Amino acid sequence: MTLDAGHCAVPGEDRVGLDEQLPTLALVGSPNSGKTTLFNALTGLRAKTGNYPGVTVTRYVGRFSVDDQEMVLEDLPGTYSLAAISPDEQVVADVLDLDHPALARPDALVVTLDATTLRRSLNMLAQVLATGLPACVVLTFTDELTRRQGSLDVAAFERAVGVPVLTVTGGRRQELGPLRDLLLGWSAWPVPALPPPTEPDEVPGWIESVLTTSDYVLPKVDERTRRIDAVLLHPVWGSVVFFAAMFVFFQVIFTLASPVQGWLEDLFGFLGTQVRVHVGNRYLASFLADGILGGVGGVVTFLPQIALLFVLISIMEASGYMSRAAFLMDRVMAKAGLEGRAFVALLSSLACAIPGIMATRTLPSMRDRIATMMGAPLMTCSARLPVYVLLVGLLVSPSARIGPVGAQGVIMFALYVVGALSAMASAWVFSRLGRRSGPLLPFYMEMPPYRMPSARSVGLAVWDACRGFLRKVGKIILGTTVVLWVLLNLPTHSDAAMSAAGVDVHDSSAVSSYTIDHSVAAGIGRAVEPIFEPLGFDWRINVGILASLSARETFVATMGQVAAAAHPDQPAQGLKHLTVQSGSREGEPLFTAPVLAALLVFFLYALQCASTIGVLRRESGSWKWPAIAFGYLFVVAWVMAFLTQLVVGMLT
Amino acid sequence: MSILSAVVAPRRRAIGPALVETGSDRAEGITLADLTPGQAVRVLEVSSQDDPAAARRLSDLGFVPGAEVRMVRRAPLADPVVFRVAGYEIALRRAQARWVSVVALVS
Amino acid sequence: MSAAPVVPVHAEATEVADTLRWVIPVGTLGFVGEPTALPAPLQSLYDDGVLTAPTLVEPSAVLLRMAAGRSWRADGPRVRRALQAALAEPREWRAPSDACTDDVLRAAAEEVLAGEVGDFVRGHGGVIEVVDVAADEVTIELSGACAGCPASGITVQHRFETALRRRYPGLRGVVAHERRDASPRGPALLSLLPTRHRDA
Numbered sequence: 028m029t030l031d032a033g034h035c036a037v038p039g040e041d042r043v044g045l046d047e048q049l050p051t052l053a054l055v056g057s058p059n060s061g062k063t064t065l066f067n068a069l070t071g072l073r074a075k076t077g078n079y080p081g082v083t084v085t086r087y088v089g090r091f092s093v094d095d096q097e098m099v100l101e102d103l104p105g106t107y108s109l110a111a112i113s114p115d116e117q118v119v120a121d122v123l124d125l126d127h128p129a130l131a132r133p134d135a136l137v138v139t140l141d142a143t144t145l146r147r148s149l150n151m152l153a154q155v156l157a158t159g160l161p162a163c164v165v166l167t168f169t170d171e172l173t174r175r176q177g178s179l180d181v182a183a184f185e186r187a188v189g190v191p192v193l194t195v196t197g198g199r200r201q202e203l204g205p206l207r208d209l210l211l212g213w214s215a216w217p218v219p220a221l222p223p224p225t226e227p228d229e230v231p232g233w234i235e236s237v238l239t240t241s242d243y244v245l246p247k248v249d250e251r252t253r254r255i256d257a258v259l260l261h262p263v264w265g266s267v268v269f270f271a272a273m274f275v276f277f278q279v280i281f282t283l284a285s286p287v288q289g290w291l292e293d294l295f296g297f298l299g300t301q302v303r304v305h306v307g308n309r310y311l312a313s314f315l316a317d318g319i320l321g322g323v324g325g326v327v328t329f330l331p332q333i334a335l336l337f338v339l340i341s342i343m344e345a346s347g348y349m350s351r352a353a354f355l356m357d358r359v360m361a362k363a364g365l366e367g368r369a370f371v372a373l374l375s376s377l378a379c380a381i382p383g384i385m386a387t388r389t390l391p392s393m394r395d396r397i398a399t400m401m402g403a404p405l406m407t408c409s410a411r412l413p414v415y416v417l418l419v420g421l422l423v424s425p426s427a428r429i430g431p432v433g434a435q436g437v438i439m440f441a442l443y444v445v446g447a448l449s450a451m452a453s454a455w456v457f458s459r460l461g462r463r464s465g466p467l468l469p470f471y472m473e474m475p476p477y478r479m480p481s482a483r484s485v486g487l488a489v490w491d492a493c494r495g496f497l498r499k500v501g502k503i504i505l506g507t508t509v510v511l512w513v514l515l516n517l518p519t520h521s522d523a524a525m526s527a528a529g530v531d532v533h534d535s536s537a538v539s540s541y542t543i544d545h546s547v548a549a550g551i552g553r554a555v556e557p558i559f560e561p562l563g564f565d566w567r568i569n570v571g572i573l574a575s576l577s578a579r580e581t582f583v584a585t586m587g588q589v590a591a592a593a594h595p596d597q598p599a600q601g602l603k604h605l606t607v608q609s610g611s612r613e614g615e616p617l618f619t620a621p622v623l624a625a626l627l628v629f630f631l632y633a634l635q636c637a638s639t640i641g642v643l644r645r646e647s648g649s650w651k652w653p654a655i656a657f658g659y660l661f662v663v664a665w666v667m668a669f670l671t672q673l674v675v676g677m678l679t
Numbered sequence: 680m681s682i683l684s685a686v687v688a689p690r691r692r693a694i695g696p697a698l699v700e701t702g703s704d705r706a707e708g709i710t711l712a713d714l715t716p717g718q719a720v721r722v723l724e725v726s727s728q729d730d731p732a733a734a735r736r737l738s739d740l741g742f743v744p745g746a747e748v749r750m751v752r753r754a755p756l757a758d759p760v761v762f763r764v765a766g767y768e769i770a771l772r773r774a775q776a777r778w779v780s781v782v783a784l785v786s
Numbered sequence: 787m788s789a790a791p792v793v794p795v796h797a798e799a800t801e802v803a804d805t806l807r808w809v810i811p812v813g814t815l816g817f818v819g820e821p822t823a824l825p826a827p828l829q830s831l832y833d834d835g836v837l838t839a840p841t842l843v844e845p846s847a848v849l850l851r852m853a854a855g856r857s858w859r860a861d862g863p864r865v866r867r868a869l870q871a872a873l874a875e876p877r878e879w880r881a882p883s884d885a886c887t888d889d890v891l892r893a894a895a896e897e898v899l900a901g902e903v904g905d906f907v908r909g910h911g912g913v914i915e916v917v918d919v920a921a922d923e924v925t926i927e928l929s930g931a932c933a934g935c936p937a938s939g940i941t942v943q944h945r946f947e948t949a950l951r952r953r954y955p956g957l958r959g960v961v962a963h964e965r966r967d968a969s970p971r972g973p974a975l976l977s978l979l980p981t982r983h984r985d986a
Contacts, residue, residue, distance in 0.1 A: 108739035112732050146765040147741040182902075186798050187809070220806055221797045221862035227735065228792065231743045232870070235794035240809050242952070245766050262755040354770050358756035361772070367759075469733035469775050471740060474761055474768040745791060 043077035043088045045131070051099040052210060053122060055155055056139035057148060058105035059475040061167035063087075065139060065195065066102040067484050068203060074102075076491060080129045083393070083648030084118045093211040101133060107147075109154040112468060114393050123158045135161040135213040142172040142179060142194070143246050143476070149234045152188065153223040161216045163191040163209060170196040171476070177246030184241035189219030249476040252347075256474075259351050269355050272348075273374055280335050280378040287331035295324030310519050314512060322508030325578060326501040329381055329638065333496055334489050336375055336382035340389065341488040343371070345480030349389065350472050357470070363451040364458030366390070366470055369399045373450060376406035381500070384642045385492060392468040394461035400647060401656055402454035404639050405632065407446040410579040414630050415442060417583050421602060422623040438627075446631055495645070503641030504577075511577050514548040515570075515585070539588045548573050562629070562668045563622035565607060575635045582630070620679045625672035632664035709783070711742075711762065711776035714750035720781035722746045727778045734778060741765030742779050793873040795866065797858075798847075805851045806858060808866075812846045812953055814873055817881035818893040819843060825878035827871035836861050843879070845894040845953045887956075892919040894953035895926075903945050914942065922958040924950065929965040 045051065056062040066074070070089025077086045087102040103122060104115040111117040121127045123136075138155050140148040155162060164185075172179065185192040193209055195202050223233045259265050299316035306312035343349040353367030360369050368389050376383030383403045387396045419438050427434040520542065522532045530541045543549060552569035559569055567589045575582035590601030605617040634640065634657045643653035714720065725742050727734040741764045742748065751761040751768060759770045793814070797806040820840050824832070831837045838853040850865060852858055858865075872878070895916045898904065907914040911931030918925040928942060943962040951957045 108736065110732070110735050110739065112736055141767075144765065144767040147767060150739055150741075187796055189797075189799055217799070219797075220799050220803070221858045221866075223796070224863065224866065227738050227743070229866070231745065232792040232794040233796050236796040236809055236811075239794065239811070240796070248763070256752075260752060260754075260761075266755055350770070354754055354759060354761070357770075357772070358754060358758050361758070469730065469736055470759065470770075470772045471736070471775065472759075472770045474770055 043075050043086050045088055046099060047131070049097055049099045050135075050213060051101065051133045052135050052137055052213060053101040053103050053133035054137050054139060055103050055119065055151070056105060057107050057141070057151055059473055060105070060139045060141040060148065062105060062139040063102055064481055064484050065165065065167070066100065067487050069207070070100055071487070074487075076495060078648070079118050082114050082118065083646070084115050091207070093207040096211055098210065107151065113391055115391065123155070123160065132160065135163070135216065137165055137210070138162055139165050139167050142166045142169045143175065143177065145179070145238060145243060146234060149237060150230055153230050153233060154225055156190070156219060156222045157225045159222070161213060161218055163193065163216055164188060165206065166192060166194045168196070169194040172246050175246030175249055176244070178242065178244045180242045184237070187237040187240045189217060191216055252476040255477055256351070259348070260354065265355060269352060272352070276339055277374055277377060279339060280332055280375060280382065284331040284335050284378075288328045291328045291331070292324065295320055295327070310516070313516060318509045318512035321512070322505035325508055325638070326497065326504045329379070329496065330493055332379055333382050333385065334493055336386060337489045337492045338485060340371065340386055341485040342480050344389065345478065345484060347475045347477045350474050353472060354474065363402070363455045365395055365399060365454055366392070367472070369395060369454070372399050373403060373406055376403040376408060376450070379408050379410070380404045380406065380636070380639045381642045384639070384646055385496070387646060394458065394468070397647060397652060398454045398457040398461060400643055400652065401457040402450040404634050404636070404656065404660065405446050405450035405453055407443045407631070410636065411630055413580045413583050415439060415627065417586075418623050418627050421618050422620060422627070442627065442631060449632065499645040500638060500641035503644065504638050507577050507637035511574060514551065515543055515546050515574060517547055518545070520545065536588075540590070543570065543585070543588050562625045562665070563619070563672055564626070565617060567605065567617070568626065572629075572635065577637050579630065579635045621672040621676040624675040625668040628671040629664045629668040632660055632667055634660040708780045711748065711750070711771070711779040711781055712760070712773040716750055716752055719747060719749045719784045721784050722748060723780040723782055725779050733775065737775065737779060740769060747784065748781065793870045795870060795873070797862070797866070800849070805849055808848045808850055808869055809846060810848055810873060813955060815843055815876055815879050816887065816890065817843060817885040818845060818890050819882045819885060821879050822882060823878070823880035825872040825875045827868040831865060831868050836865065845890050845897065888919050891922060891924065891954050891957070892916065895919060895924050895950055897953060898946055898949045901949065903942065903949050906945070907942055917963070922956050923961065924957070925961045925963065927963045927965055
């Protein structure tokens with residue numbers, strides 16, 4: 028059995044923590060039934076994540092112990108039925124399948140049923156009991172049932188379903204004692220002599236009989252939820268609150284994370300300086316400082332945003348507000364072939380596409396996830412801003428005006444709008460392309476009552492996301508940074524050679540400019556000149572584009588190096604003086620209006636971000652989609668830049 | 680055989696009055712898509728010509744013949760719509776709601 | 787468009803592995819005991835050797851017994867469908883010749899005694915018995931430790947009546963008597979002095 032292409036460290040055990048020797052239980056239940064809260068309460072930090080073989084569905088397996096007996100617990104994806112219509116649900120059906128070649132069946136099942144939605148939840152129980160595996164029922168939200176004036180005779184219910192039934196409220200640790208004892212004795216669980224029917228026309232009769240025997244009183248509509256929804260889903264007030272909430276959401280990710288990111292950048296900058304001071308060899312120092320530390324720092328600086336994003340998303344999901352937000356935005360998202368929940372992912376991408384792409388996990392449909400992931404990089408992320416600021420500053424002066432407003436501001440706003448529209452269009456195209464792989468997933472979304480999120484679950488979700496990001500994406504970002512460092516800094520030149528070439532070895536900007544001009548990257552830049560010539564880019568801009576493959580904002584610093592600017596962080600002055608070195612425009616300024624506009628548009632579309640590629644690889648499960656994204660975005664960027672250059676050339 | 684054949688097979692059969700695989704001709708019937716907020720109805724049948732899997736999902740969600748459904752609210756742009764069924768609330772797009780034929784409840 | 791709605795049933799285990807207790811809606815069959823004739827769907831299962839005698843009808847359940855060599859796992863779904871078809875024709879079930887509706891009420895009352903209400907009384911050291919069943923009315927008698935406690939008398943009667951009404955909706959009323967040991971049968975005066983009894 029292979030899982031996630033990892034090798035088994037211990038015979039019989041795999042990376043996710045499954046072990047043939049230990050009893051393995053699996054949690055089954057519908058979404059919003061408190062299943063994952065229960066999983067977290069039992070396993071906590073002793074949970075590992077991996078992947079199910081062959082699909083990009085995350086696998087959560089944890090350990091817990093009762094009376095010195097260690098047990099394995101797997102949190103299966105939430106599903107409404109074993110008649111699966113999505114890859115996540117298919118996983119559940121496969122795990123419970125007697126004959127599945129790659130997945131071992133669990134020893135017993137723990138079925139979580141929301142006591143407030145029993146009439147629907149029992150449908151799932153009927154299907155699960157039909158598998159023949161020993162099972163027990165955990166009734167969740169029984170406190171809510173009572174609060175909403177519902178009731179259930181649990182003893183009669185237990186007799187009626189024929190398996191052990193336990194009630195829990197909120198998964199508090201104290202309550203877990205009886206549950207853990209029950210789980211320990213899994214091999215002694217009674218199995219119903221006759222499983223319930225599974226035919227869709229017979230199940231409602233079984234459900235009705237069980238509920239009547241158990242004196243089930245349906246809980247009344249949750250008053251608190253009704254009152255809150257009267258505002259939050261009001262056509263006018265609801266939309267106002269929604270946009271305010273999204274604004275806050277976005278600001279938190281953007282602004283709250285910034286200071287922390289700043290500290291992390293300062294920390295790595297400090298470390299870099301220390302390295303440069305203390306390491307004798309200039310090239311080794313540069314490699315360690317710019318290559319390694321730069322790469323690691325680049326990875327770590329994403330963590331504050333990712334952590335914040337997942338805190339907010341977990342709270343939104345667990346409290347129930349996520350479905351309200353998705354409900355309000357669904358019509359708009361449907362125009363792009365997506366659904367309401369994609370809005371949150373796209374919105375997050377305005378701060379940075381990395382957390383935005385990770386946020387697509389909230390979408391149940393794989394096709395929606397891919398389509399959103401393909402569109403997310405087009406949202407104007409914060410890394411584009413330094414590039415935009417530099418180029419727009421070269422394009423128009425700060426005092427230029429269009430009507431009453433500043434021209435610079437107008438152009439920036441236009442870039443944001445074009446980015447958003449392109450993102451929607453791209454998602455629409457990929458959604459349509461994906462349609463050929465299967466019928467459209469019917470849209471349905473449960474609107475659960477508002478519930479207090481558990482701090483523990485939120486914390487674990489954040490921890491999980493950050494850990495996964497560091498492990499998987501970190502490698503890719505670090506690798507790319509190192510590779511680019513090599514390209515930009517090699518071959519090395521001795522002081523003697525540089526002096527002979529007329530470079531003042533004590534002028535660091537002259538040295539770095541010389542290094543970059545003769546680097547491997549410059550060679551590549553010259554080699555690809557034919558591709559970029561129609562856009563008006565010369566080899567120096569090409570080097571900048573190559574360097575910005577690691578992260579867009581490095582374009583600014585790289586151009587500064589190329590221009591041998593006195594202040595590499597504000598290269599504008601130096602760039603203005605660059606002239607074309609050969610060809611039909613020889614001697615003319617390099618950065619003319621058409622070239623600047625084309626460059627802006629190029630950065631709007633091109634996937635100049637190794638981190639995004641890394642996250643796409645992780646979230647989509649293979650290199651196929653990042654490769655497609657990079658490829659199609661490059662082509663679109665080239666074409667749009669070309670058109671822009673033509674049009675602006677005609678207008679000026 | 681495996682659970683899949685036991686559970687999934689019914690999706691592909693003609694199951695009788697509860698689920699109809701082919702759409703029936705209901706010229707005068709109302710569907711969930713035609714309701715106004717607060718209206719309560721009883722489900723007659725769930726049918727979808729194009730997508731039997733989707734119809735099966737609706738029945739797994741509680742939209743079975745005889746079930747009581749109440750329309751709760753619409754989104755600001757008329758789609759999707761929230762219904763109350765089997766003791767919980769669920770949002771459906773009108774395209775899917777159209778597959779559920781209902782009859783008004785006499786309260 | 788649709789056939790008659792399916793009769794809701796579910797099966798519960800009994801102490802005997804070959805017999806299942808099929809819970810049916812209250813009042814479906816107006817008798818208790820072993821029916822003398824069954825509707826065709828069920829009868830054919832006997833004829834095919836799937837089910838074997840006895841078939842017993844209770845106020846809210848039907849006990850069915852699987853024949854030797856057969857299993858509920860294999861033949862259960864067929865039995866369920868046959869039972870549901872049979873319950874859709876209640877008039878095809880022939881009651882035992884000496885049956886009357888009081889039998890159903892008495893059986894329902896005995897069920898309640900054997901269930902939670904009886905357990906509650908017995909758990910407090912009390913005794914509860916059905917004394918009389920006539921014309922949709924039941925008379926019960928409380929004795930033992932619970933007798934003489936005004937609170938428990940009312941509680942028990944109310945719980946008994948509620949549980950019984952669920953099994954027999956046509957119940958007109960429950961009369962409760964108390965009998966303290968060593969006093970003649972008949973309505974006992976409630977003691978005005980506190981009596982020693984276990985906490986309710």
